[in-house]
Amino acid sequence: MYFYKRRTWPRQKVSVTKTVETIFKMRGLYISWLVHSLVLTVMVHLSTQTEHLNSTLDICRLFPDGTKIRKPGGCTEYIECKNYARSTVTACSGKTPYFKLKSQSCENAYDGTYCDAPCTTKTQGYIGDSINCANWHLCEGKKPMATGTCPTGQYFDKVTSACVYPKDTVCVATYELCDVAPLNVLFRDENNCNKYFSCDKDFKLQTHTCDAGKYFNVATSTCVAKKDVVCENHPVPDDVCGTKKLAFRNKFVSDQSTCRGYFYCRDLGSGIPDTNPAFLQCGEDYFFNQERQACIPREDQKCSQDRCDGREDGVFEIAETRGCHDYYVCQDGRESETKSCEDKYFDVATQKCTDTVKTYGACSA
Structure with missing residues (x-):
């Protein structure tokens, strides 16, 4: 989420002719705008969908109820999601030992390349793999001769070609979401509330964007009004600080997502809009008014977003x-x-x- 200092902005109109430093000091907002820019850049552009196998984050946080997901780290089990958390884990066995993403059932073969042995023309002997630190493979060039798993609680060490305790080796197992997610099921982009993903028939990640003014609702797999979605990472709106034809210089503008949030657009010169504006927020008893360039009592401001923003239960x-x-x-x-x-x-x-x-x-x- 965005980082900011929660201070109450005075009600009087802000003089936009003053320098940024003077404005911030007068209002009690001591913000390193350079740090803000770096944080916002990371949050907005963080789009990698690589997950760590041992992450404490539950993959079901991204998917609607009832979604079946290949359990990361292998191909013989699948997870079913409920209330954005793992509900059940089912193991395939017998003549159908693999969970197949396309059919959403146990089959005699897996699909995709996620579980392929990492044997290449340059491999010889025992090697580990990147999807599960406990897995090992015996390779003769590109040909896998055997595959196995270390005892519970141990990792395969690539240096000694032996199973050891995690403290005695270095291993980081990762996976891509489309290695484990079902095909054509819509799931959320947790870094941008107005975007969502799906995996195509080639197990490639596809990015989708809601229409202006809407956020993705993972429960219904549809784009709905922003106020109907709990969003921790509001995206910076397109052209929030204007365009090359008309750049907003030394101005405060609405974040277009909440009643209290707004951005400061620096004066970078004529025709140069600020692409990394600093995010600020009015105090709990105020809403932002762009016309007056100030935070005003919330009961005096109309706002199409959720008016309970910042309020405690029962208020x-x-x-x-x-x-x-x-x-x-x-x-x-x-x-x-x-x-x-x-x-x-x-x-x-x-x-x-x-x-x-x-x-x-x-x-x-």
């Missing part, structure tokens, strides 16, 4: 419906349900319905 948030009668119940920092004061008005300060007429910018005409 009520004014809804944007005209008349200021309705409000949201917040749970886990999200809008959980809408309630109405009916012929009364919702009072933001007291968190109650009142006979006194209340008018807020968020629910005005």
